Amino acid sequence: MYDINIRLLKPFILVFVMLMLASCTAGDGLFTQDNPAGFWYGLWHGVISVVTLVIHLFNENVLVYEVNNVGGWYDFGFLLGVICIWGGSSHVNCKSSEKKQREKEWDEIGEKVEKKVMRRLKAWSEDEEGSGSSKEWDEIGEKVEKKLKRKIREWAEKE
Known part of the structure; x- marks a missing residue:
C-alpha cells in the first residue's frame, strides 16, 4: 500500500519541483538595468539551465540566460553552475579509460585463446608421429597463429 502511494506521488513531486525551479529562472522580470543579476544568480541560473531550456521551448517568456546582469561575474557563475x-569534461576521461580497460581485457582474452590453441596444436602435432617434419609444423603453427590473431581482432572490433 505504501509503495503504491509513493508511485502515485512521484509525478506530482516532479511537477512541483519543476515549477519551483521555473519560478527562479532567468528573464523573469526580477532584474533590471538598475538591479542586475550577480554571481550567485548566475550560478543558480547555470544549475537550472537544463530545466529552463526545456521550459523555454514551450514558453518564450522564460529565458535560459539573464540579459540584465553584472557581466563577467554573472557569466562566471553561470558557467560554473x-x-x-x-x-x-570529466566524463571524457572516464570514457577513454573505459575503452582502454576494454581493450586490455580483449588483449588478455586473445592471449589466453592463443595459448590454448597453440597448446592444442602442439599436442595434436606430437600425436601425429611421422606425419611431417617439425619445421612444417612450426610453419603451420605460425600461419594459424597469425590468422587467429587477425580474426580475433576483427571480431573484437565489431563489438
Whole structure:
C-alpha cells in the first residue's frame, strides 16, 4: 500500500519541483538595468539551465540566460553552475579509460585463446608421429597463429 502511494506521488513531486525551479529562472522580470543579476544568480541560473531550456521551448517568456546582469561575474557563475551539473569534461576521461580497460581485457582474452590453441596444436602435432617434419609444423603453427590473431581482432572490433 505504501509503495503504491509513493508511485502515485512521484509525478506530482516532479511537477512541483519543476515549477519551483521555473519560478527562479532567468528573464523573469526580477532584474533590471538598475538591479542586475550577480554571481550567485548566475550560478543558480547555470544549475537550472537544463530545466529552463526545456521550459523555454514551450514558453518564450522564460529565458535560459539573464540579459540584465553584472557581466563577467554573472557569466562566471553561470558557467560554473552548468559545469556543476554536466560535470565539465570529466566524463571524457572516464570514457577513454573505459575503452582502454576494454581493450586490455580483449588483449588478455586473445592471449589466453592463443595459448590454448597453440597448446592444442602442439599436442595434436606430437600425436601425429611421422606425419611431417617439425619445421612444417612450426610453419603451420605460425600461419594459424597469425590468422587467429587477425580474426580475433576483427571480431573484437565489431563489438
